[in-house]
Amino acid sequence: MALSKHIKDKLDKLRPNFPTLQALVIPALHEVQHETGMVSEDSMRDIAEFLNLPFMKVREVVTFYTMFNKKPVGKVHYQLCGNIGCWLNGSDKLMDHMEKRLKIKHGQTTPDGKYTLSKVECLGACGSGPVLQVNEDYNENLDVEKLDQLMDDVFKKIDAGENNIGRETYNPEVWP
Amino acid sequence: MCNNIKIDGEAVEFVQGDTILQAAERAGKGHLIPRYCYHPGLPIAGTCRMCTVEVEKMPKLMTACSTIATDGMVVNTKSERVLKSRAGVMEFLLTNHPLDCPVCDKAGECELQDNNYRYGPVTSSFLEEKRVYSKAATKKLSPNITLNMNRCVHCERCVRFTEEVVKSCDLMMINRGWHKELTLSDEKLGLTSNYQGCLSDICPVGAHTFNDFRFKKRSWFLEQYPSVCDRCSKGCNISVHSENGVVYRFKPHYNEKVNGHWICDEGRLSYHQVMDATRIVKPLLAHEGSLKSTSWELAGAAVNYLITSASKVKVVIGTDATNEEMKYIQASLPDKFGKKFEFSSYCGYGEDKKLDHMLMMKDKTPNSNGASACKLNHLDGDLVGDCDVAILIRYGRSGVPQVKNCKKIIIIGVWTQKEIGSFGTNVEVVLPGLATTEKSGTYINCDGVSQNFSPAIAHLGEGLAVNSIISFFKK
Numbered sequence: 001m002a003l004s005k006h007i008k009d010k011l012d013k014l015r016p017n018f019p020t021l022q023a024l025v026i027p028a029l030h031e032v033q034h035e036t037g038m039v040s041e042d043s044m045r046d047i048a049e050f051l052n053l054p055f056m057k058v059r060e061v062v063t064f065y066t067m068f069n070k071k072p073v074g075k076v077h078y079q080l081c082g083n084i085g086c087w088l089n090g091s092d093k094l095m096d097h098m099e100k101r102l103k104i105k106h107g108q109t110t111p112d113g114k115y116t117l118s119k120v121e122c123l124g125a126c127g128s129g130p131v132l133q134v135n136e137d138y139n140e141n142l143d144v145e146k147l148d149q150l151m152d153d154v155f156k157k158i159d160a161g162e163n164n165i166g167r168e169t170y171n172p173e174v175w176p
Numbered sequence: 177m178c179n180n181i182k183i184d185g186e187a188v189e190f191v192q193g194d195t196i197l198q199a200a201e202r203a204g205k206g207h208l209i210p211r212y213c214y215h216p217g218l219p220i221a222g223t224c225r226m227c228t229v230e231v232e233k234m235p236k237l238m239t240a241c242s243t244i245a246t247d248g249m250v251v252n253t254k255s256e257r258v259l260k261s262r263a264g265v266m267e268f269l270l271t272n273h274p275l276d277c278p279v280c281d282k283a284g285e286c287e288l289q290d291n292n293y294r295y296g297p298v299t300s301s302f303l304e305e306k307r308v309y310s311k312a313a314t315k316k317l318s319p320n321i322t323l324n325m326n327r328c329v330h331c332e333r334c335v336r337f338t339e340e341v342v343k344s345c346d347l348m349m350i351n352r353g354w355h356k357e358l359t360l361s362d363e364k365l366g367l368t369s370n371y372q373g374c375l376s377d378i379c380p381v382g383a384h385t386f387n388d389f390r391f392k393k394r395s396w397f398l399e400q401y402p403s404v405c406d407r408c409s410k411g412c413n414i415s416v417h418s419e420n421g422v423v424y425r426f427k428p429h430y431n432e433k434v435n436g437h438w439i440c441d442e443g444r445l446s447y448h449q450v451m452d453a454t455r456i457v458k459p460l461l462a463h464e465g466s467l468k469s470t471s472w473e474l475a476g477a478a479v480n481y482l483i484t485s486a487s488k489v490k491v492v493i494g495t496d497a498t499n500e501e502m503k504y505i506q507a508s509l510p511d512k513f514g515k516k517f518e519f520s521s522y523c524g525y526g527e528d529k530k531l532d533h534m535l536m537m538k539d540k541t542p543n544s545n546g547a548s549a550c551k552l553n554h555l556d557g558d559l560v561g562d563c564d565v566a567i568l569i570r571y572g573r574s575g576v577p578q579v580k581n582c583k584k585i586i587i588i589g590v591w592t593q594k595e596i597g598s599f600g601t602n603v604e605v606v607l608p609g610l611a612t613t614e615k616s617g618t619y620i621n622c623d624g625v626s627q628n629f630s631p632a633i634a635h636l637g638e639g640l641a642v643n644s645i646i647s648f649f650k651k
C-alpha cells in the first residue's frame with residue numbers, strides 16, 4: 001500500500017517550508033495517522049521511500065513519540081500522561097482507577113474495540129496536571145471524581161453513536 | 177592572532193573550530209576529560225554528559241566535546257563541581273548496568289570500568305530493580321557481532337557509525353527514555369556492512385562484542401604491537417594483539433592518511449591465515465614421492481643442486497612480498513648462481529579498484545605498487561612454465577600461479593598444505609618464510625603511501641626471513 005495521493009500532494013506542498021527532508025517525517029506521520037488511525041510498518045516504509053530516507057529514520061521517530069499509534073486504537077483513545085509533573089499530582093492513581101474501570105491494562109484495547117488506554121510521555125501541559133488526552137482533546141487538572149464524570153460523558157456519547165468524540169476542537173486543516 | 181585556552185592552568189594552543197575536547201587532545205591532555213559518546217571518528221552528539229568541564233564565566237558546566245574553544249577560555253577539568261557531576265553521571269550510568277564484568281568480554285578495556293575507578297561515586301543510592309532487556313541480553317546481530325543490551329550505556333556511537341561512516345543505517349535506537357533500546361533497523365536484513373568489527377571497537381562498554389574474539393582471551397593478557405594489514409592493497413594500520421606469539425585479534429590503529437580509525441572485517445579476520453594449522457612452518461624436501469620435513473642445511477643443499485644444474489630458472493614473487501624482499505631476491509640470486517634467472521611478480525586479483533566508499537580494495541595483496549617500484553614485471557597471465565626450475569615466492573596473500581612444462585618447483589614463503597597440493601609431485605623443496613606480522617619491511621599501498629613495519633609477534637615455527645633462507649644456498 002503506497003501513500004495516498006492526498007498525502008503526497010500535501011507533503012509536496014509542504015516541502016519548500018521545511019529545511020530538510022527529514023523534517024517532513026513528522027508531518028507525514030501525522031497525515032498517515034489521521035487517515036488510517038495508526039502508523040503501520042508498511043506506511044513507515046512508504047514514507048521512507050517517498051522522502052528518500054533510510055527506513056530507520058522514520059522508525060526511530062515513530063517509536064520515540066507516544067503520540068503515534070503503532071497498533072490500531074479503539075474509538076476513544078485515553079492517553080494519560082505519566083511524566084513527573086502529572087505523576088506528582090497523582091496520575092498513577094488515575095491510571096489505576098481507569099485500568100479498573102475499563103478492565104484492561106494500559107497499552108491495551110477493550111475487546112469491544114471502544115476504548116484504548118495508553119500511558120504517554122509529557123503532553124506539554126505540566127502546569128495543569130494530571131492531564132488526560134481523549135482522542136485530540138485535553139482534559140486538565142483531573143482528580144478521580146472529574147475523571148469519573150468525564151468517562152461517564154464519553155460512555156454516553158459512544159452509546160449515542162457520536163463520531164467525533166474528543167475531536168470537537170480539532171481541525172485537521174489548521175495543522176500543519 | 178594567537179589561539180590559546182587554559183586547561184587546568186596550562187596554556188594550550190588550538191586550531192580555529194576545535195572544541196575544548198579536541199584542543200585538549202591536540203595538546204596531549206585528552207586523558208583529563210572522560211567521555212562516552214564522543215569518538216574522534218564520529219560526528220559529535222553531546223549526549224552522555226561525561227565530558228562536562230567548568231568554563232570560567234559560564235554559569236553551567238559545559239560539555240567539552242561540543243563547546244567550541246575560543247581564545248582566552250579558562251577551563252577547569254578537576255574542580256569540585258566537575259568531579260561531582262562526573263560522579264553523578266557515573267552513578268546514573270551504573271544504575272541499570274548489570275556489573276557483570278567477571279563474565280564480560282570487554283572487562284579490562286571498558287571505558288565504564290576505567291571511568292568508574294577514576295571518577296565513580298563508589299556507592300550507589302539506587303535500590304530499585306534494574307532494567308533488564310530479556311530478549312536482547314545475548315542477541316546475535318550478525319555472525320560477527322553479539323549484542324548485550326543490558327550493558328549498553330546508550331551513547332549511540334554504533335548508530336552514528338552505521339549512519340555516518342559506513343552509511344548502511346542498519347542500527348537504530350527505538351523507543352525513548354527507560355525503554356530506549358538498540359535494535360537492527362530491519363531484522364530481515366541484519367547488519368549489512370563489512371565493518372562490523374568496528375562496532376565492537378568503538379563500543380565503550382561490552383554491549384557489542386566481536387564473535388571471533390568473544391570468550392577467547394582476557395584483554396589484559398594481550399600484548400599490542402603495531403603492524404600493517406596485508407589483506408588488500410590499502411595497507412590499513414593495525415595493532416596486533418597476541419600472547420606468547422599467538423595472535424588473538426587485529427584492531428585498527430589510527431592513521432589519518434590510510435585508514436582513519438577503521439579496518440574492514442576481512443582484514444580483521446585475516447590473522448587466521450598467520451595462525452592457520454595447515455600452514456607449513458618447517459622446511460620440506462621431496463623424498464620418495466612425498467614431502468618430508470628436513471633441516472635447513474639439507475634443504476639449502478637441495479636448492480643449490482637444483483639451481484646449479486638448471487639452465488633457465490623462473491622466479492615468481494607474489495605481490496605480498498615486501499620491497500626489501502623483492503630487491504634482495506633480485507640481487508642475491510644472480511649474485512650466487514649467475515644470469516639464469518627471469519624475475520616476475522604475481523598478484524592474481526586483476527586490476528585494482530575500490531570496492532566501497534571506505535577502505536576495501538579489489539587487489540587482495542598489499543604490495544602491488546611496491547612490485548612495480550622494484551621493477552618487477554607482472555607475470556603474463558597465470559602461467560609459469562617452459563623452464564628447468566620455477567621458484568615461487570609468496571607470503572600467503574597473492575594468488576597461486578599455475579605451473580606448466582616445469583618439473584621442478586621450489587617454494588618459498590607462507591603456504592598452506594592445500595596450496596602446495598595444487599602442484600602435485602613437482603614440488604622439490606618448500607622453504608617456510610615469515611608472514612607480515614612476523615617480519616619487518618615496507619609496503620607501498622594503493623595510494624602510493626610507503627609504510628614500514630616491524631615484527632609484531634615472534635614466529636612460532638622454523639620459518640626464516642628471506643635473507644637467511646638464501647644464505648643456505650651455497651655457491
